[in-house]
Amino acid sequence: MLIKRPADIEPSEITPRALFEDRRRFVLKAGLGAIAGAALWHGLPRAAQAAPVKLSPLTPSPLSTTEAQTPYKALTTYNNFYEFGTGKEDPALNAGKMQTRPWTVKVEGLAGKPRTFDIDDLLRLAPLEERIYRLRCVEAWSMVVPWVGFPLASLLKQVDPLGSAKYVEFVTHYDPQIMTRRRILDWPYTEGLRLDEAMHPLTLLAVGLYGEVLPNQNGAPLRLVVPWKYGFKSAKAIVAIRLRETPPATAWNTSAPQEYGFYSNVNPEVDHPRWSQATERRIGDLRKRPTMMFNGYADQVASLYQGMDLRKDY
Ligand SMILES: Nc1nc2c(c(=O)[nH]1)N[C@H]1C(S)=C(S)[C@@H](COP(=O)(O)O)O[C@H]1N2
Ligand SMILES: [Mo]
Numbered sequence: 001m002l003i004k005r006p007a008d009i010e011p012s013e014i015t016p017r018a019l020f021e022d023r024r025r026f027v028l029k030a031g032l033g034a035i036a037g038a039a040l041w042h043g044l045p046r047a048a049q050a051a052p053v054k055l056s057p058l059t060p061s062p063l064s065t066t067e068a069q070t071p072y073k074a075l076t077t078y079n080n081f082y083e084f085g086t087g088k089e090d091p092a093l094n095a096g097k098m099q100t101r102p103w104t105v106k107v108e109g110l111a112g113k114p115r116t117f118d119i120d121d122l123l124r125l126a127p128l129e130e131r132i133y134r135l136r137c138v139e140a141w142s143m144v145v146p147w148v149g150f151p152l153a154s155l156l157k158q159v160d161p162l163g164s165a166k167y168v169e170f171v172t173h174y175d176p177q178i179m180t181r182r183r184i185l186d187w188p189y190t191e192g193l194r195l196d197e198a199m200h201p202l203t204l205l206a207v208g209l210y211g212e213v214l215p216n217q218n219g220a221p222l223r224l225v226v227p228w229k230y231g232f233k234s235a236k237a238i239v240a241i242r243l244r245e246t247p248p249a250t251a252w253n254t255s256a257p258q259e260y261g262f263y264s265n266v267n268p269e270v271d272h273p274r275w276s277q278a279t280e281r282r283i284g285d286l287r288k289r290p291t292m293m294f295n296g297y298a299d300q301v302a303s304l305y306q307g308m309d310l311r312k313d314y
Contacts, residue, residue, distance in 0.1 A: 052212040055128055055148050063202060064132035065296075070143040072210050074283045079217045080137065081236055083179035083189065091217035097178040098237065100221040109169075109242035112160030119221045123207060126150040130211070131204055136266050136295050137231035142280045147225055148208030152241075153199045161195065161243050168198040169248035170224055171240040185251045191224065191235040192248035192262065194304075202227055202300055205238075228297040230264045261314040265305070266295035270314050 081091035103119040128148050136142040156168070174188035197203065204225040207214060214220040219236025226233045232252050242248070252260035259273055268278045268291040279288045294301050305313075 052215075054212055055123070055208045056211075058128050058130045058148060058211065061129045061131045064130070064146075065134055065144060066132075067134065067144050069132065069146055070283050075143060075145060075209060076215045076217060078283055080231065081217055081219070082184050083174065083187065084217070085180065086184065092215075094178075095216035095220075098173070098175070098216050098220070100216065100237075103221050103239075105222060105238060106240040107155060107159045107243075108240065109244055110162040110165035111243050112162060113158070115159055117155075119207075122150075122155075122222070126154065128207070131225075133202075133204070133225060133227040134295055135225065135227060135231055135234070136280055136291065138260070138264070138272060138277075140275065140277065140280045140291075141283055142291075142295075143283045145225075146210055147204060147206040148211060149204045149206035149225065151201055152203045152205050152224070153201065155205060155241070156198060156243070159243075164245050165243035166195050167244045167247050168193050168195060169240075169242040169244055170235040170238050171242065172235050173237040173239050184255075186249075186254050188239075189235060189251045190248060191233050192250050193226065193233070194247075195243070196304055197226070197301075200301065200304070202297060228266055228294040228301045230260075230266060232260070233264050263305075263310075263313050265301075265310065265314075266291060267293060267310055267314070269293075270311055 077092045078088045079091040080088070081095060084091045084094040101119070105117045105119065105122070106114075107117065108114040128150060130146055130148055132144060132146045134142060134144055152168075170191045170193075172189045172191075176187075179187070193203070204227075206219070206223050206225045207221060209215075209218060214223065216237075219234070219238075222238045223236040224234045224238065247262055250260075250262060252264075253262055266277075271277050277291055280291045281288055292298070
């Protein structure tokens, strides 16, 4: 765990949560005029401004970090969601066009009982937890997010993975009517995990953050969160989860295999070919901090990679 000296603590980090939430609502209200203007300018439907929906009941998780959480505003305006543009502010401006209802998620492939789940059934039936995780992007920024979700394992168990299933592929929504047509990546954005990584209790399917339904820019209505891997593993707007015998192609590995591997575990000792991975900056905090092996989750996950050469399997 990171212990902070008081001098290192940003004012935003010590704002009591209630005050902070209040300010967020205030920001939401005060910003609405500007947002509505921007929305009209960018041709967004009015639905993009729908009021946040509370999720409850939420069980707190013992797997949560107690570190200061990244402010809601930062989490929802500094995003990577390339289907909606490559600028950090583009997803917040453009992802409102995505309709997240009706929405189904197919869980298929090497399963005894493959099934299509309606997102509202998942929201109703899955016991929802609040899981506060560090997440580190390969671009060397990080954040602390109070996710709402449920373990991926609990969903996978419902379809009875076959013995031949060794990997899991995540396929995300792609609609060229509302998303970029530029072939920045091989759309739809896909990701993958080994089955044991997918079944690990830390691996989460998120449906919300800060107690509310996920904003579209953060991957509504369902996105993956794997806290010991670089942020790009956490596929947004998932429409299918496939159990497979062989490793799936993943969007970033396909586009630049020498830069992004299948595993993509956070590793301060293995640099990206174009920059160091030894340190990171938390969003909203200029101070550099050391990056931790497996993003600080080594105690829980290092055993998954025993005997592997993490320089080769990056
Ligand atoms: N479908 C899709 N999912 C995606 C991405 C994307 O471009 N498209 N970007 C990834 C990257 S690079 C990161 S760092 C995280 C960012 O999640 P956040 O915006 O909620 O912080 O989403 C990941 N999931
Ligand atoms: Mo990322």
